[in-house]
Amino acid sequence: MTAVYIIIGIVALALLFVVATYNGLIRLRNQMENAWAQIDVQLKRRHNLIPNLVNTVKGYAAHERETLEAVTNARNVAQGAVGKGVGAQSKAESVLSGALSRLLVVVESYPDLKANQNFLALQEELTSTENKIAFSRQFYNDSVLSYNNKTHMFPSNIIAGMTGFKEGEFFETETPAEREVPQVSFG
Amino acid sequence: MVLVAAMAGVLLLIGYFLGLAFFGSAMGGLVVALLVWGIMTAVAFFQGDNIFLAMSKAKKIERDDHPRLYNIVEEMKIASGLEYMPAIYIIDDPAMNAFATGRDPKRASVAVTSGLLQKLNRDELQGVIGHELAHIKNRDVLLMTLCGVLLGTIVMISWYMMHMLFWGGMFGGRRSSGGGGGGHVIVLVIGLALMILAPIFARLIYFAVSRKREYLADASSAQYTRYPEGLASALEKLASSKIQLQSANQALAPMYITNPFRKKGRAASDLSSTHPPISERVRILRSMGGGASFADYDNAYAKIHKGGGSVMPASALAGASAVGLRSAEPEPGKMERVRETSDLMWRMNNYKTINCDCGTKLKVPPKFQKANVKCPHCGRINPL
Numbered sequence: 241m242t243a244v245y246i247i248i249g250i251v252a253l254a255l256l257f258v259v260a261t262y263n264g265l266i267r268l269r270n271q272m273e274n275a276w277a278q279i280d281v282q283l284k285r286r287h288n289l290i291p292n293l294v295n296t297v298k299g300y301a302a303h304e305r306e307t308l309e310a311v312t313n314a315r316n317v318a319q320g321a322v323g324k325g326v327g328a329q330s331k332a333e334s335v336l337s338g339a340l341s342r343l344l345v346v347v348e349s350y351p352d353l354k355a356n357q358n359f360l361a362l363q364e365e366l367t368s369t370e371n372k373i374a375f376s377r378q379f380y381n382d383s384v385l386s387y388n389n390k391t392h393m394f395p396s397n398i399i400a401g402m403t404g405f406k407e408g409e410f411f412e413t414e415t416p417a418e419r420e421v422p423q424v425s426f427g
Numbered sequence: 428m429v430l431v432a433a434m435a436g437v438l439l440l441i442g443y444f445l446g447l448a449f450f451g452s453a454m455g456g457l458v459v460a461l462l463v464w465g466i467m468t469a470v471a472f473f474q475g476d477n478i479f480l481a482m483s484k485a486k487k488i489e490r491d492d493h494p495r496l497y498n499i500v501e502e503m504k505i506a507s508g509l510e511y512m513p514a515i516y517i518i519d520d521p522a523m524n525a526f527a528t529g530r531d532p533k534r535a536s537v538a539v540t541s542g543l544l545q546k547l548n549r550d551e552l553q554g555v556i557g558h559e560l561a562h563i564k565n566r567d568v569l570l571m572t573l574c575g576v577l578l579g580t581i582v583m584i585s586w587y588m589m590h591m592l593f594w595g596g597m598f599g600g601r602r603s604s605g606g607g608g609g610g611h612v613i614v615l616v617i618g619l620a621l622m623i624l625a626p627i628f629a630r631l632i633y634f635a636v637s638r639k640r641e642y643l644a645d646a647s648s649a650q651y652t653r654y655p656e657g658l659a660s661a662l663e664k665l666a667s668s669k670i671q672l673q674s675a676n677q678a679l680a681p682m683y684i685t686n687p688f689r690k691k692g693r694a695a696s697d698l699s700s701t702h703p704p705i706s707e708r709v710r711i712l713r714s715m716g717g718g719a720s721f722a723d724y725d726n727a728y729a730k731i732h733k734g735g736g737s738v739m740p741a742s743a744l745a746g747a748s749a750v751g752l753r754s755a756e757p758e759p760g761k762m763e764r765v766r767e768t769s770d771l772m773w774r775m776n777n778y779k780t781i782n783c784d785c786g787t788k789l790k791v792p793p794k795f796q797k798a799n800v801k802c803p804h805c806g807r808i809n810p811l
Contacts, residue, residue: 282505364495364498367549368498368499368501372505379505
């Protein structure tokens with residue numbers, strides 16, 4: 241009789257564990273997908289800001305045509321990459337980031353433009369959108385990391401494998417400045 | 428959590444002796460203590476944020492009132508992974524401070540003083556907002572409200588017990604003296620000791636909890652912003668400012684970025700403060716050694732406290748990964764910041780702003796009756 245109770249107990253515990261692990265995986269995957277949606281919102285916002293910015297800069301710095309065109313082109317490519325997967329999109333967006341930062345450097349030599357209220361408001365919006373992209377990417381990558389850890393580590397990997405949880409993809413950046421400091425910490 | 432439980436224990440203990448000493452049964456005292464605590468918690472839980480915001484004379488702002496502040500809050504909301512955008516409030520006060528309130532992340536608010544907006548640059552403001560949103564994300568507001576109410580209840584019950592002892596103690600004593608007189612004396616002595624010691628203990632526990640959460644919020648802010656220097660330099664500016672906040676609230680003290688009741692020349696390891704000393708917080712943030720993770724913060728803390736030790740909860744350290752830094756933001760001019768903030772304050776007090784053709788900004792008070800206003804600079808007549 242005791243043996244039966246023990247077996248029932250073990251089965252119940254195992255079931256409880258499976259349910260808890262499965263729910264944990266679902267929660268992490270949802271968090272990851274939400275974080276990705278956040279990045280999308282911010283990227284779209286950046287795409288919408290750029291025509292306005294280009295027009296304002298054009299009024300003061302018309303002969304920086306090359307830089308302006310590079311920004312417009314990169315924006316169009318990035319807009320075309322929307323919905324083509326994390327890899328393609330992150331590549332196109334990092335090209336756009338590069339073009340934009342070049343534009344903001346060029347702008348430094350136009351004091352009139354820098355005094356323009358409209359431009360200042362746009363610059364704040366752009367700075368903030370860049371930050372928001374960086375922060376949502378940061379949160380997305382953190383979410384992917386904890387989700388991937390859970391799908392790879394024993395014993396949750398068994399349940400992940402059985403129920404078909406796929407590995408999440410990191411949003412990589414290609415800008416050298418952002419990659420240069422690899423930090424290792426053995427806390 | 429252990430500390431909170433200890434505090435609840437103190438409350439129950441004092442209720443127990445209250446019952447033994449005055450009601451003749453321990454149960455009666457426990458029921459009274461829990462009832463008082465329950466009512467106070469309910470009020471704090473459902474109305475706490477409104478009461479606090481009203482008491483500190485905070486005014487709610489929208490996106491267009493101060494786009495930069497709104498953007499920074501939104502950035503930190505994204506970085507912290509909060510689901511809801513907190514409401515933003517401004518306090519018209521030259522002192523530099525900020526606080527967060529709201530019982531859960533769904534209905535949270537952050538408030539900053541106009542002095543803070545004027546004197547901090549973008550990175551510094553981001554660090555401060557990161558600290559405040561960390562309080563929301565870590566549910567410190569709820570925790571500290573519960574602790575604060577617990578403390579308040581203990582202080583209140585002790586105070587009443589003291590009064591009952593002096594004015595009605597003899598009466599109560601006579602009534603129950605039929606039992607065992609000696610036993611009652613012992614109970615009274617223990618009760619008296621508790622009455623004096625319990626509020627002190629409760630306060631120390633409360634401050635210890637608060638300081639721990641401050642460290643955690645600092646570490647979270649560094650992790651969200653990836654830029655500990657922003658918060659460090661903001662804290663330095665806050666420390667050097669001599670203006671005291673006018674409408675600060677004792678119960679809300681742990682929610683401010685720095686202690687609003689700070690006195691000068693406090694010892695570095697003062698146990699009776701809601702916040703760790705600012706200089707120490709700055710030093711920890713600056714010794715994070717090029718990282719921005721919880722583990723980096725913990726190491727920096729251990730380095731500064733020679734004995735080692737850890738301030739981060741184990742759960743926070745477990746999921747931590749190596750985190751790199753980012754570089755500083757270009758900042759807008761100081762004058763612009765001052766002008767922007769003062770314009771905001773005028774608007775919030777319902778002044779109308781009219782741009783005269785000569786370039787002067789006219790601020791018209793809300794009670795102004797006439798249809799036109801004359802520019803004091805150039806004499807042009809501007810219609811309202």
